[in-house]
Amino acid sequence: MTSKQEQDRSHREGQEYPNIEIGDPREYSYFSREQVSSVLSGFGYGENMMRVHGLYLNTDRSISVGIWNATQEEGHFIEKPVLRGVEQAESIAQTMLASLVLAERMPQGQSxxxxxIDVDYRNAAIPPIELNTIVLLNESENSRAVTCYGEVRCGDSMLSQGFVRGALLDRSISERLLERTARQQSGRTNLFTFKG
Structure with a gap:
């Protein structure tokens, strides 16, 4: 076992990392809240919009597990932290975005x-809805499709599942769109427009 692996193992045994069931933790790398926030801010998320506060990525970088910011809502899953339906969809999407960057699967010069986002809510804090979110501001002929399947789980219960789709764009196009969106929203950094 390498010194890095030993260090990772000692960190996990010392409970410095979030304790979740993802199989053998030695098969995963952990990325802190600071690392994830740094990535998500590049996609236009402000601190108040970040749902993912940590991320596990397995060794072949094919599976990612997001640590999400759950909220306590009176009357919904009493004494259990829950994510509202829209927050669940945001969490899946943010996990996908962070994973692409942290797994170094983003092609050079692309964003x-x-x-x-198409999510099926099985056990959400709000009534089931069909959520379709279109947030691409300008399609490009040279864009490439990216698709990710995600699940939101609380212990053994599946709260929701669905697909997130995106397109790889030339970084300069992406940055111009992001700047324009920021101006249009008067400083707000939320790129999502939800339609229920």
Whole structure:
């Protein structure tokens, strides 16, 4: 076992990392809240919009597990932290975006913009709705499709599942769109427009 692996193991045994069931923790790398926030801020998320506060990525970088910011809502899953339906969709999307960057699967000179989120709520804090989110501001002929399947779980219960789709764009196009969106929203950094 390498010194880095030993260090990672000692960190986990010392409970410095969030304790979640993801199989053998030695098969995962952990990225802190600071690392994830740094990535998500590049996609236009302000601190108050970040749902993912940590991320596990397995060794072959094919599976990611997001640590989400759950909220306590009176009357919904009493004494259990829950994510409202829209927050669940945001969490899946943010996990996808952070994973693409942290797994170094983003091609050089490219950036991703979400095109749709289709989530099926099995056990959400709000009544089931069909959520379709279109957030790509300008399609490009040279864009490439990216699709991710995600699940939101609380212990053994699945709260929701669905697909997030995006398109890889030239970074300069992406940055111009992001700047324009920021101006249009008068400083707000939320790129999502939800339609229920």
């Amino acid at each position: 991703v913009r979400l095109t749709s």
